[in-house]
Amino acid sequence: MAFQIVMDHTGDTRHHFNPDDVQALAKAEERFKKLTGRGFTAAVRTASGEVSKVQSFDPNAEETVFFPRLVGG
């Protein structure tokens, strides 16, 4: 099971999906495009624990986190 975590005012919203399910994968990719299109940054963790920013949907990513665009405080 893979999941996408979207940070929001409720803490976060988690979308679980089965990467072996073609329909679920397409829906996850659509969500990825929609969020990044709205300015969200997407990041994944590597097996070693390093974090990397991703520009395109990775169907093998087990966990992707999305956060809204940064603003100066």
Add this chain to the structure above:
Amino acid sequence: MFRFQRSLLAVRIRIHALRQLYRKVLGEITKDARGLQLMRDWLSPDQRAQFDDSGTFEVVGCHSGKRYRIYRGTAQNVFEIDEAGQLKLGLCFTPYGNLVAGDAMLAQKIALETDESSALAVANRFLPRGRINAHG
């Protein structure tokens, strides 16, 4: 009889208000705790140990190699630090929207570690006056 009904109504209103307050407070605690848990899960082992020890953690900027310390909070909580670990400069940048502290801190970490120059481009600078110049 009328007085009794009025006092009963007042009690019900108070109970309802208390329930609402309880739900609100519990909800806040829950989302704060979830944000901190998510952040903690995404920290490196070293950062996690720092956070558990002092409530802060350090990150290295991907472009400059500079070190930053992130304190608990949503704004005015990121500082560039010198070689001795002393605060040099405050940087104020945060994700748009009303996010909880754990989420904001995780976003700040990811931004500095993966796209430092973009984070610095939006950040406002401030002097770290009043902030304890040590961990915690």
